[in-house]
Amino acid sequence: MLKFTLIKAIFAVALTMITILSCNKESPIVDPIKNENGSGLTEEQIEKNRNIFSQVLARSLKNENVRILLKKASLKRINKDTDVLFHLVKDEIIEKNISFHEYLASIYGDKEEFIRIVNSMPVLTILVPSVVNFNAESWNTSIQIPKVAVFPNKVYRKKNNHKFMMTYDVNVKEEELALNIFPDYPIIVVKDNERIQVNNGKVRGVKQLNSFVIRDLNYSFIDESFNNLNGTKLSSGSRLATYDKFDSKVKLAYENNLQYPRDYIYYNIAPTIGNATGSFNSSYAEHLTTIQLVNSDIIKELVDDQITDYDGYPSFADGDLEFIVKVIGINNQNNAVEIVNKWFDVPFLGLVNLYHQNNQWYYGSSTKQYILPTPLELVPWNMQQYGDQIKVVLMEEDATTSYTQSITIGISSTFGFNYSNSIKDGPNFGSNTSNTNNVSSTYSLQVSGGHDMLYDAIIRWDDKILYWDEEAIPGYPNPPFNEHWARTKEFSTGKAIITIEPIPRR
Numbered sequence: 047m048l049k050f051t052l053i054k055a056i057f058a059v060a061l062t063m064i065t066i067l068s069c070n071k072e073s074p075i076v077d078p079i080k081n082e083n084g085s086g087l088t089e090e091q092i093e094k095n096r097n098i099f100s101q102v103l104a105r106s107l108k109n110e111n112v113r114i115l116l117k118k119a120s121l122k123r124i125n126k127d128t129d130v131l132f133h134l135v136k137d138e139i140i141e142k143n144i145s146f147h148e149y150l151a152s153i154y155g156d157k158e159e160f161i162r163i164v165n166s167m168p169v170l171t172i173l174v175p176s177v178v179n180f181n182a183e184s185w186n187t188s189i190q191i192p193k194v195a196v197f198p199n200k201v202y203r204k205k206n207n208h209k210f211m212m213t214y215d216v217n218v219k220e221e222e223l224a225l226n227i228f229p230d231y232p233i234i235v236v237k238d239n240e241r242i243q244v245n246n247g248k249v250r251g252v253k254q255l256n257s258f259v260i261r262d263l264n265y266s267f268i269d270e271s272f273n274n275l276n277g278t279k280l281s282s283g284s285r286l287a288t289y290d291k292f293d294s295k296v297k298l299a300y301e302n303n304l305q306y307p308r309d310y311i312y313y314n315i316a317p318t319i320g321n322a323t324g325s326f327n328s329s330y331a332e333h334l335t336t337i338q339l340v341n342s343d344i345i346k347e348l349v350d351d352q353i354t355d356y357d358g359y360p361s362f363a364d365g366d367l368e369f370i371v372k373v374i375g376i377n378n379q380n381n382a383v384e385i386v387n388k389w390f391d392v393p394f395l396g397l398v399n400l401y402h403q404n405n406q407w408y409y410g411s412s413t414k415q416y417i418l419p420t421p422l423e424l425v426p427w428n429m430q431q432y433g434d435q436i437k438v439v440l441m442e443e444d445a446t447t448s449y450t451q452s453i454t455i456g457i458s459s460t461f462g463f464n465y466s467n468s469i470k471d472g473p474n475f476g477s478n479t480s481n482t483n484n485v486s487s488t489y490s491l492q493v494s495g496g497h498d499m500l501y502d503a504i505i506r507w508d509d510k511i512l513y514w515d516e517e518a519i520p521g522y523p524n525p526p527f528n529e530h531w532a533r534t535k536e537f538s539t540g541k542a543i544i545t546i547e548p549i550p551r552r
Contacts, residue, residue: 087166095163097196097212099170100236102154104194104214111140112149113187116234120174120182125241125272126391127366128182130172132164133260168263171239173197175362176395178230185232191216192232195223228362228400240368241272241391268443269389271422272368289532292512293549295330300512300532307511309473311548312427316473323471326428329551332505333421334371334390334438335534336545339397339413344541347498366391368443370497373424374489375432376459382487385436389443390422421549427507430470433459434507438546439491440500440539453493455502458486474508503537505546510535 087095106112119135120128136147144152151160164170174182180190195213210222213233223229245264258265258275267273289297299307302318309315313324339345373386396416427436437457461483464476475482493499513533534547 092166093196093198095166096170096236098154098163099150099167100194100196100212101214101218102150102160103172103234103236104216104218105153106150107191107194108216109140109149110187112146113185113191115140115146116172116174117182117185117187120172123274125239125267126274127241128174128176129239129241130174131239131242131265132170132172133168133263136164167238168244168265169239169242171237171242173235173237175233175235176393177228177233177362178400180229180232190232192234193221195233195235197235197237241268242266243268268368271389272391292532296511296548304473306473306508308427308429308507308509308548309470311511312429313470315470323469325469326426326430328426328428330548331426331551332373332424332436332546333549334418334424334544335421335547335549336415336417337369337392337397337440338415338543340538340541340543342398342413344500345394345398345413347541362394366393367397370441370443371422371424372439372441372491374437374439374455374457374491374502375425375435376457376485376487378431378461380485380487382455382457382489384489384491385432386424388422388424390418392416392418415543421547423549423551424546426551427548429462429507430465430468433461433485434474435459436505437502438505438537438539438544439502440542440544441493441497442500443497451493453491453499455489455491456486457489458484460484500542501540503539503544503546505537511547 115135115138116130119130119138123129124131124134136145138146140146140149147164148157151157154160154163174185176182180192185192193213193215195211197211198209210224213221213223215221242265245266295311296307299310299316302316304310304316304318306315309324310321311330312327314327315321315324369390369392371386371388371390372384374382375385377383393416397413399412399414424438425432425436435458437455439455460475462475463481463483464471464478471477511534513535534545536543536545538544
């Protein structure tokens with residue numbers, strides 16, 4: 047009995063010592079799904095781990111096979127940005143049956159400790175950004191060894207009113223890079239992923255449409271529009287383009303100077319060419335094709351509040367901007383409804399020009415139009431269902447804040463009675479234009495504090511779609527002259543100029 051009691055006492059003392067030593071040891075913990083950042087660590091500890099990983103990654107770039115892996119993975123654009131989700135590629139073989147993860151761990155020197163470091167960051171990402179003279183497509187992996195920048199998530203460094211991030215070269219030489227500087231040399235960025243999240247808890251047999259599994263963790267995209275795991279090829283959209291690039295029905299509506307071109311697009315109605323009635327054609331839909339900010343000050347409002355530098359401009363390391371577009375309309379029950387809620391992304395350099403000064407590149411004061419690589423489908427416009435107006439609401443997602451507010455959106459639309467068994471008689475409201483019903487309503491839009499409002503634009507049924515581009519090519523006569531230029535109608539939300547046009551659905 048005495049022997050058993052003594053053994054228990056020794057075990058208790060040993061357990062106490064283990065607990066004390068474990069508490070004093072400064073190392074990441076293994077469980078990667080305890081709070082928002084994916085671990086039970088503080089933000090400061092996570093930043094420390096991100097710096098450690100970045101230094102190891104910088105040293106690994108001596109190996110061309112690592113550079114080839116990162117370029118190849120970034121070009122897959124799994125979230126439609128050139129992001130490499132580390133945990134998705136860590137088992138890729140670098141050389142001699144050694145995985146990417148094992149190779150990095152060998153550089154670090156302590157395999158188990160390195161596992162704990164990377165597991166504390168489940169959305170750890172390596173971005174290959176577009177900067178001056180370098181991007182994922184142009185990366186010459188045989189000779190270009192990029193620096194590694196550590197993008198701050200919650201913990202920011204500041205010096206002389208500049209927020210900055212640390213960069214490391216292949217010899218782990220440390221340098222500060224102000225966030226308002228746009229590099230003109232090869233550089234990659236270690237950061238968290240803004241478009242991919244870890245779902246709460248581990249996989250329990252039920253998967254979301256846009257989810258995927260890595261080991262025992264269930265990941266998902268913040269919106270299905272960012273899901274490019276299957277490597278969908280992006281096609282070209284257009285606003286200012288040669289005339290032959292536009293859809294044949296859009297061109298015919300223009301050439302015949304139709305007062306209501308959408309009647310021809312959606313109902314094949316064009317009295318001047320002999321079509322007086324028609325049924326709804328759902329093979330077309332309104333699409334968002336371009337966006338341009340009204341001025342460069344707007345971009346200061348859009349970027350994450352905590353990542354901007356002292357004068358408000360964004361960092362290249364943040365990746366693309368994420369926008370949300372909502373279509374608000376009135377249904378045939380006279381209620382304002384949200385018809386569409388979709389996301390799309392735009393690179394910073396797609397919106398703002400750069401200027402060169404004192405051997406550095408900075409964001410300039412002028413903006414430029416960005417053409418969406420794939421036009422974003424919004425809604426097939428059934429006039430019988432939605433009337434003669436819809437409203438497009440535009441926001442930009444900002445992940446740094448989380449409060450919610452309610453914004454009231456007013457909308458009105460006029461409905462005609464020129465329908466019989468879903469056959470529309472005549473363009474617009476038909477021959478009896480006084481026989482209509484005008485409906486006004488409001489929609490309460492719940493907006494999180496992480497969304498920056500760009501406000502809204504009204505699209506009307508009688509809006510023109512196509513214009514001859516007198517500004518680009520002055521003095522040219524009307525088409526058809528396929529080598530000449532045309533543009534689609536612009537709509538202003540107050541802070542952005544967008545183009546909306548009906549295009550055949552994919």
